[in-house]
Structures are given as C-alpha cells and as structure tokens.
Amino acid sequence: MQAPKAAGALPQTVTSPIIYAGQKLASCGSDKTVRIWSRDSSGRWLCSAILEDCHTRAVRSCCWSPCGQYLATASFDATTAVWEEQGGEWEQVGTLEGHENEVKSVAWHPDGNLIATCSRDRTVWLWEPVDACDYECVDVKHGHSQDVKMVQWHPGGQVLASASYDDSIKLWTEDVEGDEWNCAQTLGGPGGGHTSTVWGLAFEEGGAHMVSCSGDLTLKIWQCEMDGRQPEWKLASTMSGYHTRTIYSVDWSKLGVIASGCGDNAIRLFSGDKGVSSDGCASGCASYRMLTSVEGAHSLDVNCVKWNPQDPTILASCGDDGLIRMWSYKPDAVAGTSE
Secondary structure (H helix, E strand, C coil), X not given: CECCCEEEECCCCECCCEEECXXXXXXXXXXXXXXXXXXXXXXXXXXXXXXXXXXXXXXXXXXXXXXXXXXXXXXXXXXXXXXXXXXXXXXXXXXXXXXXXXXXXXXXXXXCCCEEEEECCCCEEEEEXXXXXXXXXXXXXXXXXXXXXXXXXXXXXXXXXXXXXXXXXXXXXXXXXXXXXXXXXXXXXXXXXXXXXXXXXXXXXXXXXXXXXXXXXXXXEEEEEEECCEEEEEEEEEECCCCCCCEEEEEECCCCEEEEEECCCCEEEEEEEXXXXXXXXXXXXXXXXXXXXXXXXXXXXXXXXXXXXXXXCEEEXXXXXXXXXXXXXXXXXXXXXXX
C-alpha cells in the first residue's frame, strides 16, 4: 500500500472510521465527539462538521444509514444517538436509551428499517423507527455471557452477527412470524472457534463468507453452507502466525481483500485463492495468503480499518495515536512491500 498523509489528527484515541459513498467519512473517539470528514476537489480530506454536546463519555462506534442521510453513534454513556444531515448541517434527531452499560457497537440494517446495538451489559438490542425522530426497542437478546463487542448485519439482512468477550460469535435470524430474532448458531468453543475475545467481524460482499478477528492472534474465515434447508456457518480457514498482538479490526473489500488492524501497530492485507483448498478448509473454500504488511502504520494500536465501499482501493485506518490515515491499495503492487 502507498504510504499516506494523515487525514486529520484528534487529541485523543480514534476508535472508528467509516467511509460512505467515497466522499464522506465519520470518525469518533474518546474526546466524546464525532467528526465528519469530506473530500474536496483536490482529494484532500477536511473536517466539515463536529458533532458534540451529546455524549458524555467516549464514542465507541458510528454507522451511516444506507441512504447516507443519517448517522448513528454509540457511546460509553450507555446511549446511541441518531443524527440527520439537513442542508449541510447536522442535527441530533433521536436518542436510543435502555442499555445498562457502555454501548460498544451500532449497525444499521441494509434496508434502513432496523438498528442493532450491543453493550457491556451482555445484550444485543434491535430498534425500529417509529417516525423520523423516534425509535423503539423491538427485541432484546441475552445469549452472550460477557461483553458484546460488535454487531454486524449480513449484506442480505437475514442474519445479524454479534461478537463477544465470551470468545464466541452468535448468528441471529428472524422467526417466521417476523416478531423476534433467535440465535440460529453459535460459533465458538472447542473444535475451531476463537479462544479469546472476538473483537470484530466482516462479511464479504456476496455474503457467503465471514471473517473474524480475536485476541488469540488469529483471523478465521467462516463459510455458509446449506445443511438441508437451513444455512450453516462452518470454519473454512484459520490464519495464524501473522499477528503478534490482539487483532482489533477486520474488513473485507469488494476486491476480495481482507484488511486487519492490530495492537502491534500494523495493518495487514490478505487475499484468497479461490478454488484452492488448504488443510482444514471446508469444501470448496479458498486458501488465504498475506499480500503485504505495513509495519508502524500507526505509532500506537490500530483500532479500526475500513475499506471505501465505492472505491475498494482506498482504506481508512485509525489508532490510539489519534490519527486517521487514508491508504491507497495498488492491486498490482508486489506483495509484501509498501511504498
């Protein structure tokens, strides 16, 4: 990857950059604010808005609505705020309250009709809009035994995945009546699951595979297979030996490239060779290899990596050094090098 210039520097830890539509980026951090970054005609990323005076503790996660008009922000103050952009100005239009402890992650359903949140209180909540400014909780899930670190929707919206401090991933699906979400499968425990906190996960664009990252220093690829009429997720591959500290973040680009952000301050990229099976893989899965490692991508822990959904050659990263960095990925570059 080509070495970047910093898009911006914040006084404290940045925990989550998310790009929308190639021209906007939202970041949040321990300074209790959310910043909106916009790309100008010369390609520079400039801070266009600061969302503040809402949360009273660190903002841990932020997520754009599918239409891009709304932004949800999850905070350690146990609330989630919903913001709306109107004529270039941002206004808080909703507050989601109910979690007993820090809200660790927020995710908007692909059709925009549900918001998922998760918390240190070990629960996953599902929220539905009553109107443009009001949301109600329609379901609360209690399946995890420890903090829930992340929630992520499957691209098709049929599955909600949650990752936890209890070393497991749970996959939630809606019942036939459509009024409750149930745990369809738990990925964890002996026989291939993670052996430490699962910090993050991401689906590939088509939704047939999912990647997860953990404090056990591994990335795991999960493949969806049909078991009769029910889909079942099975471990397809484990990537180990590449990371030396906790892997905090992972994302899958439209080009099929997996990016990981780690506590060893590095960013690594991986790719799968489709049709080539490796030892221990589920039937028909790919063999994964590391393309490149960017050592010292940040001077402190890399907390989050996100690919641009419109331009899969652009990667955003953030870290405990308070910086957001924008990276240019060159698919034809020699693997294992960075410029």
